[in-house]
Amino acid sequence: xxxxxxxxxxxxxxxxxxxxxxxxxxxxxxxxxxxxxxxxxxxxxxxxxxxxxxxxxxxxxxxxxxxxxxxxxxxxxxxxxxxxxxxxxxxxxxxxxxxxxxxxxxxxxxxxxxxxxxxxxxxxxxxxxxxxxxxxxxxxxxxxxxxxxxxxxxxxxxxxxxxxxxxxxxxxxxxxxxxxxxxxxxxxxxxxxxxxxxxxxxxxxxxxxxxxxxxxxxxxxx
Numbered sequence: 001x002x003x004x005x006x007x008x009x010x011x012x013x014x015x016x017x018x019x020x021x022x023x024x025x026x027x028x029x030x031x032x033x034x035x036x037x038x039x040x041x042x043x044x045x046x047x048x049x050x051x052x053x054x055x056x057x058x059x060x061x062x063x064x065x066x067x068x069x070x071x072x073x074x075x076x077x078x079x080x081x082x083x084x085x086x087x088x089x090x091x092x093x094x095x096x097x098x099x100x101x102x103x104x105x106x107x108x109x110x111x112x113x114x115x116x117x118x119x120x121x122x123x124x125x126x127x128x129x130x131x132x133x134x135x136x137x138x139x140x141x142x143x144x145x146x147x148x149x150x151x152x153x154x155x156x157x158x159x160x161x162x163x164x165x166x167x168x169x170x171x172x173x174x175x176x177x178x179x180x181x182x183x184x185x186x187x188x189x190x191x192x193x194x195x196x197x198x199x200x201x202x203x204x205x206x207x208x209x210x211x212x213x214x215x216x217x218x219x220x221x222x
Contacts, residue, residue, distance in 0.1 A: 059095055059096040059097065060097050060098075060099065060131070060168060061096070061097070061098045061099070061128065062098075062099050062100070062101065062168075063076070063098070063099070063100045063101065063119060064100075064101040064103075065100070065101075065102060065103075065115075066102070066103055066104065066105075066139065067102055067103065067104035067105075067106075067111060067112050067115050070111070070114045070115065071114060071115055071118060072115055072118060072119075080122045080126075083122075083126055084122055084125040084126040096126075096127065096128045096129065097128055097129045097130075097131040097168075098119070098122070098123040098126070098128040098129070098130060098131060099130075099131040099132055099133060099134075099164070099168060099174060100115075100116060100119035100132075100133040100134070101133065101134045101136070102115045102116060102119075102133065102134070102135050102136070103135075103136040103137075103139035103142075104135075104136070104137055104139055105138070105139055105140050105196075106137055106138070107137050107138045107185055107187075107189040107192045107193070108137050108185075108189070109135040109136060109137035109182065109183035109184075109185075110135070110137075110183070111135075111137065112135035112136075112137070113135070115135075116133040116135055119133055120133070130173075131168060131173050131174060132164070132173040132174030132175075132179070133174065133179075134160060134161075134164060134174060134178060134179060134182040135179075135182060135183055136157060136182050136183075136186075137183065137185060137186070138153075138185060138186040138187060138192050139186075140196070141153045141186040141187055141192065142154055142157070142186070147161070153186040153187060154186070156181045156182065156184045156186075157181075157182055157186075159178075159181050160178040160179070160181035160182035161178075161182075163175055163177055163178035163181070164178040200213070201213070
């Protein structure tokens with residue numbers, strides 16, 4: 001399904017890294033490996049290796065990507081356009097399914113709603129069954145670490161992925177319980193804001209721009 005053009009986009013822009021993965025389920029119940037032989041994970045983060053999208057993360061197509069300006073990264077959007085243009089719109093979807101995992105730096109997971117809706121539209125245009133989506137807020141608290149090493153801040157994310165993985169491996173949609181768990185704040189919003197503010201100031205100081213954080217170089221005086 002992913003034609004040569006799509007592969008070129010992945011390689012040239014390094015915006016959407018495609019790789020086949022083995023069994024996706026981390027839960028105690030191990031499904032028949034035959035159910036999971038054809039899972040494709042698309043990591044849409046331009047950061048690639050070490051990104052939160054990678055840490056999160058049949059013909060089951062799973063997109064794990066960060067939120068960019070209420071939408072998807074441009075490279076991911078382009079890739080999905082190519083895939084949708086080559087889509088086979090058979091009534092039964094041909095056994096093809098699509099799920100998405102979106103993470104954002106905002107504390108509220110609802111900031112990902114538009115991106116999730118875009119993914120749902122892609123599934124329809126590409127002739128795939130929409131298997132559901134998970135939205136994570138406060139992704140920077142995980143910071144690209146493997147979830148098992150991220151401690152308490154990733155507790156709900158781990159549980160949500162276990163539930164989603166089990167459901168997807170059985171041909172079901174991502175359950176509402178998994179969606180709710182993933183959407184829970186990783187830390188209180190006020191704490192996330194304070195830590196984020198301190199982080200920006202420390203980064204600016206390390207780069208010698210601590211006194212210029214309020215500069216507006218492109219502001220036009222009237």
